[in-house]
Amino acid sequence: MWRKVRIAILLLILGIAAYSNWYDRLSTTDWDETLYIGVLPIDDSGNEVTRGYIERLDAEKVRDIERFLNSEARRHGVTIDRPVRVELYPEVMEKPPERASDSGMLGNMWWSLKMRFYARRAVQSTGRPAPQIRIFVRYHDPTFTRTVPHSVGMQKGLVGVVHAFADRSMTGTNNVVIAHEILHTLGATDKYDPETLAPLFPIGYAEPEREPLYPQLLTELMAGRHAIDSRTFEVPSSFDDVLIGAATAIEIRWPSP
């Protein structure tokens, strides 16, 4: 009896999650009204550098993400006035739940459930209206943290966690990473080889028809890097050198002229 009840509850939870994933997918990629995106900073290192950086975070700089996404949306045939709205939220004190690297499928499902509850609680703690997509940005002090964990963006739950450096010279790159994870929450896939980090040809190339092919000057957002030659890849330092390619536009259901 108890076993049946437990299975029924589990199926109910999975059913609700499946329905809400389906609904989220449709409602975030129909591009007929403005999509609200919140960027929520977290002080990961907890020292003067990260504290100072977060205190001086500029809402205007965060709006660069909105300007980039909206101008690319227009180029790909989205006609509404403001396809996305990206807002800087107040700092969040609680850190997101960590995912164990060897947790397996059940562990991942459990983590993603915890992540949903965390995201809801964290937004509530800011006292601001809930955005549809929540991107948590964990700022690290570059003096102590040379490499940061992988950032993630999940379509299931519409939530992302970005690891960023609390350094003014990195603000442009941080913004590009935030935009990359936002697009993951909308269903875009990576367009680079995870082993070598090489952009995939042709879908990960901003200008696959360029002659000569190298050097590529622009980065496709979901490739994350552009190819200087067949073995050298560079991360962009601002949106000036980034675009969203045709394959990514199709994945996030932009009409594409």
Ligand SMILES: [Zn+2]
């Ligand atoms: Zn990615």
